[in-house]
Amino acid sequence: MAPTSDAEAMPGAPFSGGRSRDALRAAQMYYLQDLTMNAIARELNTSRSTVSRLLSMARETGLVQIQVNNPTDRTPALEQQISRRFGVQAHVVPIADSVNDSEVLNRVALQAARTIGPLVDSNAIIGVAWGSTLSAVSHRLTRKQTHDSTFVQLNGAGNTQTTGISYASEILRRFGQAYGSRVEQFPVPAFFDHAETKKAMWRERSVRRILDLQERMTMAIFGVGSIGAGIPSHVYSGGYLDHEDLETLEADEVVGDVATMFFRSDGSHRDILLNQRSTGPDLDELRRVGRRICVVSGESKIHGLRGALAANLATDLILDEGSARRLVQA
Amino acid sequence: MAPTSDAEAMPGAPFSGGRSRDALRAAQMYYLQDLTMNAIARELNTSRSTVSRLLSMARETGLVQIQVNNPTDRTPALEQQISRRFGVQAHVVPIADSVNDSEVLNRVALQAARTIGPLVDSNAIIGVAWGSTLSAVSHRLTRKQTHDSTFVQLNGAGNTQTTGISYASEILRRFGQAYGSRVEQFPVPAFFDHAETKKAMWRERSVRRILDLQERMTMAIFGVGSIGAGIPSHVYSGGYLDHEDLETLEADEVVGDVATMFFRSDGSHRDILLNQRSTGPDLDELRRVGRRICVVSGESKIHGLRGALAANLATDLILDEGSARRLVQA
DNA sequence: CACCAGAGTGCACATATGTGCAAGGCGGTT
DNA sequence: AACCGCCTTGCACATATGTGCACTCTGGTG
Numbered sequence: 098m099a100p101t102s103d104a105e106a107m108p109g110a111p112f113s114g115g116r117s118r119d120a121l122r123a124a125q126m127y128y129l130q131d132l133t134m135n136a137i138a139r140e141l142n143t144s145r146s147t148v149s150r151l152l153s154m155a156r157e158t159g160l161v162q163i164q165v166n167n168p169t170d171r172t173p174a175l176e177q178q179i180s181r182r183f184g185v186q187a188h189v190v191p192i193a194d195s196v197n198d199s200e201v202l203n204r205v206a207l208q209a210a211r212t213i214g215p216l217v218d219s220n221a222i223i224g225v226a227w228g229s230t231l232s233a234v235s236h237r238l239t240r241k242q243t244h245d246s247t248f249v250q251l252n253g254a255g256n257t258q259t260t261g262i263s264y265a266s267e268i269l270r271r272f273g274q275a276y277g278s279r280v281e282q283f284p285v286p287a288f289f290d291h292a293e294t295k296k297a298m299w300r301e302r303s304v305r306r307i308l309d310l311q312e313r314m315t316m317a318i319f320g321v322g323s324i325g326a327g328i329p330s331h332v333y334s335g336g337y338l339d340h341e342d343l344e345t346l347e348a349d350e351v352v353g354d355v356a357t358m359f360f361r362s363d364g365s366h367r368d369i370l371l372n373q374r375s376t377g378p379d380l381d382e383l384r385r386v387g388r389r390i391c392v393v394s395g396e397s398k399i400h401g402l403r404g405a406l407a408a409n410l411a412t413d414l415i416l417d418e419g420s421a422r423r424l425v426q427a
Numbered sequence: 428m429a430p431t432s433d434a435e436a437m438p439g440a441p442f443s444g445g446r447s448r449d450a451l452r453a454a455q456m457y458y459l460q461d462l463t464m465n466a467i468a469r470e471l472n473t474s475r476s477t478v479s480r481l482l483s484m485a486r487e488t489g490l491v492q493i494q495v496n497n498p499t500d501r502t503p504a505l506e507q508q509i510s511r512r513f514g515v516q517a518h519v520v521p522i523a524d525s526v527n528d529s530e531v532l533n534r535v536a537l538q539a540a541r542t543i544g545p546l547v548d549s550n551a552i553i554g555v556a557w558g559s560t561l562s563a564v565s566h567r568l569t570r571k572q573t574h575d576s577t578f579v580q581l582n583g584a585g586n587t588q589t590t591g592i593s594y595a596s597e598i599l600r601r602f603g604q605a606y607g608s609r610v611e612q613f614p615v616p617a618f619f620d621h622a623e624t625k626k627a628m629w630r631e632r633s634v635r636r637i638l639d640l641q642e643r644m645t646m647a648i649f650g651v652g653s654i655g656a657g658i659p660s661h662v663y664s665g666g667y668l669d670h671e672d673l674e675t676l677e678a679d680e681v682v683g684d685v686a687t688m689f690f691r692s693d694g695s696h697r698d699i700l701l702n703q704r705s706t707g708p709d710l711d712e713l714r715r716v717g718r719r720i721c722v723v724s725g726e727s728k729i730h731g732l733r734g735a736l737a738a739n740l741a742t743d744l745i746l747d748e749g750s751a752r753r754l755v756q757a
Numbered sequence: 758c759a760c761c762a763g764a765g766t767g768c769a770c771a772t773a774t775g776t777g778c779a780a781g782g783c784g785g786t787t
Numbered sequence: 788a789a790c791c792g793c794c795t796t797g798c799a800c801a802t803a804t805g806t807g808c809a810c811t812c813t814g815g816t817g
Contacts, residue, residue: 147767
């Protein structure tokens with residue numbers, strides 16, 4: 098049965114494209130009219146399995162968007178507590194305690210991707226950091242068409258071992274691809290060796306272009322790095338910092354970082370030496386961004402997170418339930 | 428296995444309510460984290476079937492909202508044509524030609540309900556007409572919590588046989604219930620016998636209250652009545668009009684009505700006699716409403732629909748594919 | 758013209774989901 | 788305390804959905 102020119106061409110062909118037209122029709126019939134895939138297959142003169150695939154496609158392409166919203170009047174207690182105490186909108190990702198860390202990251206990343214999706218608008222300029230959390234998120238984004246939106250890298254990614262370019266830029270590329278956006282890389286190391294070099298570079302027009310974009314950000318997406326407990330974050334173990342650097346951080350009582358900008362547990366950051374060589378946005382500048390989304394997975398990040406919250410770096414916080422509980426105990 | 432106080436109480440209980448808390452958790456895990464119901468059941472210490480029910484509940488109560496959007500750049504040809512020629516945003520409901528009329532109505536109603544859903548905002552004042560189409564839509568609404576929104580009846584529903592109250596008010600009530608809104612009935616007949624009575628009533632404060640609300644409408648939802656072809660609409664066969672009325676309509680070259688206000692195929696309505704006794708909003712007033720959604724199912728309505736479009740009564744048009752094709756042929 | 762890579766399809770099977778039904782819990786009444 | 792109605796649950800079965808695989812079609816390419 099060739100579905101070419103017999104019955105398929107005319108009866109159900111009010112649209113343009115072939116396959117994506119069917120995907121849209123199928124999606125409407127499935128999600129808006131509650132037909133079964135079987136029934137849809139009959140109306141579309143194709144097999145049920147094809148319909149199943151069309152629907153997958155419709156979901157992946159962003160034709161279908163599924164939102165889960167907790168009615169504001171009945172927000173879960175945990176989220177309310179976090180909102181009240183830290184002044185952020187909290188999105189707690191429900192996960193049983195028994196789940197292992199990598200699975201937690203997976204699920205937080207997936208839910209984060211889907212929470213972020215609806216917030217990405219046309220004409221937006223969105224900064225993204227890099228790191229294991231953001232990497233995981235970037236893998237789970239669902240597509241959505243936007244116009245004239247731009248993703249800009251928040252901080253450099255090079256280090257003494259590698260240029261780091263591929264790692265950070267892959268993350269960025271995935272965001273750009275998911276939303277059909279332009280992408281602006283920031284081709285500098287994560288940290289300069291000398292504060293002077295940073296100053297010099299910051300005057301270069303090629304760099305200024307990126308900094309200008311960053312100043313006009315409408316949204317920023319980042320994780321947090323955390324010193325102090327368990328597994329150190331990418332920044333602390335990836336060859337970005339040498340032994341001496343780590344010691345000065347400790348001396349400065351640093352608890353974590355956002356986009357390689359360090360802060361203490363009280364949120365202060367201005368007199369931390371390493372920040373003069375870091376390529377991330379100054380935290381004062383970051384705080385000017387309208388929507389600042391922080392994604393956190395795993396309890397080892399708690400200390401860094403507390404600092405970030407004390408510094409008021411985020412407007413929105415997406416985190417796993419275990420960490421959320423930890424956070425409100427204190 | 429009683430899921431009372433053993434393991435369920437503490438481990439996964441960061442929220443408030445019991446059942447709806449679980450529904451939210453389940454919805455997040457299912458729709459945002461892509462777990463299977465089985466996996467969710469394990470994390471929630473319950474059975475898979477309960478999870479299935481929780482998810483149904485989450486969908487019905489509006490915790491989960493599913494949207495299907497056609498990327499504006501690739502709008503189906505039919506919808507584009509309608510938009511261009513009639514100046515409305517068209518939502519064509521895909522349906523194979525083979526489907527019978529009552530099924531078409533069902534499916535249009537369901538998709539209409541889900542299309543309207545996201546448009547209902549807090550603080551909105553929304554007018555609704557009545558009739559077989561609106562009745563079908565009202566049965567299919569999915570719940571969604573809003574604050575301080577109001578549904579107001581657009582036109583009276585009484586006639587010489589019955590008060591019509593229950594019929595129209597049931598429609599209104601369902602809308603109100605779905606969105607947690609106030610509801611304002613309009614307890615007058617569909618048509619007065621004497622234009623004088625209408626004038627008098629329109630000065631009554633009880634009536635003025637409704638008319639005031641109507642003036643402040645932010646949205647209106649209605650079907651169309653159509654004379655001329657096949658099955659007559661509710662208005663024309665339900666005992667609202669007597670023989671003489673029908674004759675004057677014909678003499679006036681009326682092709683249809685919206686909320687019992689009649690118009691000709693060119694969209695004109697001002698000098699139609701019966702309108703002086705009708706309780707629907709004057710069409711000039713209706714046109715002032717920001718969003719005016721017209722739902723149409725079945726080809727018998729084509730003539731009325733053309734008139735309504737000529738009169739620019741709608742900003743949005745939801746209709747079945749067959750009618751849509753008819754509409755652009757001419 | 759033969760051949761090949763890639764995309765798309767339907768089939769058959771593996772999974773996942775929906776639902777009638779009987780059993781059990783709970784609160785109120787006799 | 789015994790009874791009753793109402794609601795919720797899990798089970799078992801009926802349906803619905805996802806997917807590996809072999810096959811076909813298409814449009815180059817040698």
